[in-house]
Amino acid sequence: MCNRRLNIGFTLISILIGLFILASAIIVLVKAYPVIMKMSEKSKNFINVSFIGDKILSQIEEIYGNKEIPLPETLIGIVDEFPDYKYKLNFIKEKDDLYRIELEIFWKREGKDEKKYFVSVLRRR
DSSP states (O other): OOOOOOSSSOOOOHHHHHHHHHHHHHHHHHHHHHHHHHHHHHHHHHHHHHHHHHHHHHHHHHHHSSSTSSSSSSEEOOOSOOOOEEEEEEEEEETTTEEEEEEEEEEETTTEEEEEEEEEEEEOO
């Protein structure tokens, strides 16, 4: 009979090396989590602001695209679906029946005032 020892399985050193690599990866992920959350919040705000800007500009075109309705110089308001966001519109005459629309959207994030600026064109018919 042969009395052989089988070398099957992991050694203590290989297990410790694997645990070290796993712990290092977890530490990196834990440090990256706040950065990822901040980027996610920024992208959420950007999507909300883009949606609000598109909605406001399409409503302006629908309402003030007709020459019969007088065009104000400035409009200020709050969006119904997003009460934390306020907007200000300026209408600047470029040529006959052609106006540049400057839209600023304001909101507060972490106690700081933030704003995004959009420019569009309105042709009155």
